[in-house]
Amino acid sequence: MKARARERTTGRVSESTIKRLSLYYRTLAVIEASGQKTVSSRDLAFRERLTPAQVRKDFSVFGSFGTRGLGYPVGELKSRIARILGIDRTWNVAVFGAGKIGTALLAYWEFQHQGFLIKGLFDRDPRKIGARHGDLVVTDVAQLESEVARAGIEIVVIAVPAMAAQEIADRCVRSGIKAILNFAPVNLVLPDDVCLRTENMSMELEYLSYSRVNAGRAPRAVPGNDLP
Amino acid sequence: MKARARERTTGRVSESTIKRLSLYYRTLAVIEASGQKTVSSRDLAFRERLTPAQVRKDFSVFGSFGTRGLGYPVGELKSRIARILGIDRTWNVAVFGAGKIGTALLAYWEFQHQGFLIKGLFDRDPRKIGARHGDLVVTDVAQLESEVARAGIEIVVIAVPAMAAQEIADRCVRSGIKAILNFAPVNLVLPDDVCLRTENMSMELEYLSYSRVNAGRAPRAVPGNDLP
DNA sequence: AATTGTGAAATTGTTCACAGCA
DNA sequence: TGCTGTGAACAATTTCACAATT
Numbered sequence A, B: 001m002k003a004r005a006r007e008r009t010t011g012r013v014s015e016s017t018i019k020r021l022s023l024y025y026r027t028l029a030v031i032e033a034s035g036q037k038t039v040s041s042r043d044l045a046f047r048e049r050l051t052p053a054q055v056r057k058d059f060s061v062f063g064s065f066g067t068r069g070l071g072y073p074v075g076e077l078k079s080r081i082a083r084i085l086g087i088d089r090t091w092n093v094a095v096f097g098a099g100k101i102g103t104a105l106l107a108y109w110e111f112q113h114q115g116f117l118i119k120g121l122f123d124r125d126p127r128k129i130g131a132r133h134g135d136l137v138v139t140d141v142a143q144l145e146s147e148v149a150r151a152g153i154e155i156v157v158i159a160v161p162a163m164a165a166q167e168i169a170d171r172c173v174r175s176g177i178k179a180i181l182n183f184a185p186v187n188l189v190l191p192d193d194v195c196l197r198t199e200n201m202s203m204e205l206e207y208l209s210y211s212r213v214n215a216g217r218a219p220r221a222v223p224g225n226d227l228p
Numbered sequence C: 001a002a003t004t005g006t007g008a009a010a011t012t013g014t015t016c017a018c019a020g021c022a
Numbered sequence D: 001t002g003c004t005g006t007g008a009a010c011a012a013t014t015t016c017a018c019a020a021t022t
Helices: A015-033 A041-048 A052-060 A074-085 A100-110 A141-151 A162-174 A201-213 B015-033 B041-048 B052-060 B074-085 B100-110 B141-151 B162-174 B201-213
Strands: A091-096 A116-123 A136-140 A155-158 A179-182 A195-198 B091-096 B116-123 B136-140 B155-158 B179-182 B195-198
Touching: A015 A041, A015 A052, A015 A074, A015 B201, A041 A052, A074 B201, A091 A100, A091 A141, A091 B201, A100 A116, A100 B100, A116 A141, A136 A141, A141 A162, A155 A162, A155 B201, A162 A179, A179 B201, A195 B201, A201 B015, A201 B074, A201 B155, A201 B179, A201 B195, B015 B041, B015 B052, B015 B074, B041 B052, B091 B100, B091 B141, B100 B116, B116 B141, B136 B141, B141 B162, B155 B162, B162 B179
Parallel strands: A091 A116, A091 A155, A116 A136, A155 A179, A179 A195, B091 B116, B091 B155, B116 B136, B155 B179, B179 B195
Antiparallel strands: none
C-alpha cells in the first residue's frame, strides 16, 4: 500500500477496538506532553499492557498512520483518533439528577472531558431547583423537553434514583436524544437506535470480589513483544 | 450428568461470564422481589438482551442449577451466583480521597453494595481530616498502613487526583492489598497479582460520541454493558 | 536495523441444535 | 410439552510471522 497516511472508511469496527482507541488517546496526550514525537506500537502496547500486534491491528482498521521503521507520529495519531472517536468537536450534555452522583460528575468534569460540555443540570426536587453549581443552575425536570431542544442537548447523563430513570430516559428519547450514559442501577429499555451505556460500579466491585476469591489464577493480559 | 444441582470447580472462566453473572444477580433480585419463584433462560435472556443459550452456557460453567422443563429456582440461583462471585460474605473497603468523587461514592453506597462495607475514608487535606460522613470520619492518609491493617481492609477504592493515585496504590499494595478499584484517570502500574479495575468515564462518553458519529450502523455493546 | 501493515493461524467466545429429563 | 445442559458449528478477536518500507 502506498504509504501516504490514508484514512479508510471501514465497515464493522469492534467495540473493543473503540474502547482501546479511547485508552490510546489518553496515553497519547501524556506522551505528547512529555515532548516525545513518535511512538512505536511496542511502546504504546507496553503502557497499555497489550501486545504490539494488537495496537497495530487497531490502527490498521482505520488506515495506515505509521511509518515503517519509525513508528507513529504522536500528534497526528492523537488527532486522527480524536476524529475517529468524534471528539474533534464538542458535544452538548445534560445531567439529570443533582444529587450526590450528579454533582460529583460535575466536579469530575471540570478538569476532564474537555469536549463534553454540560449545558443543563436537572432535578425534580424543588429544594434543589435554582441552586448554582459553577455556572450551572439546577432546572426543574418539568422543562426537560423545552430545555433539551433549546440547548441543543445531544448526550444525556442519567444520575437519578433507579425508580425515576426509565421515565427520564423515555422523555429524553422522545425529545430526540440518541445517546445516554446511565448511572442508575437498572436495565433501561430503549429503542435500538439509541446508544446506551450503563456505568455499573457493582459489576466492578463484584469482579474484584470474584478475583480475590479465585485468587489462585488471576486473569492477566500479558504484555507481549514482537521482538525483545 | 446426574441432575442433582452440583457446583463444579472450573478452571478458566471468562471475564465476560463473570460480568454477566453480576448482571443476572441484580436482575434476579428484582425477580425475587416480584415473587416469581422460577425463571427460564429465555426470560432472563430477554431482560438482559442476551440469548437464552448464552444464559445457559454461563450457568453451566459452574454446574447444573436448573430443572429441565421448568427453569431455574430464583432464590437458589441467586445465592449460587452470590457464592461464585464471592459476595456471600462481606468485604472491608477503604476509600482514598474525600473529595467530590469519594464522598459521592459514599452516598451511592448507602442503598447499594450491601456486602461491601466502607471501613475507612482517607484524605491528605488537613481541612478534610476529621470531617464526618455518616458514621465515617476522614482519617489522615499518613495512617494508611496502620489503618488498613487495623480495620482489615481488603479492597481499596482510589478517588484521589491522578497525580497522587500511583503513590496511594503503591502504599496499599505494600500493605498487602490485592484488589483496587481506581477512579483516577491514570494507568496504574501494579504487580501482576493485584487485581485492578479502572472506572473510566471518558471511555464511555467517547464510545457514545463514536456511535453518534457513526450513527448509520448502531453499535452493539458487550456484556458488562448493554447488549450482546 | 527498526518497525509497520496484514494475511493466516490460533484462540476465545457465542449460538445452534438436539438429547435428556421433569 | 417445555426447558435445561452441552458438544459441535460458527463467529469474533487476538496473536503470529513475515514481507514491505523507511
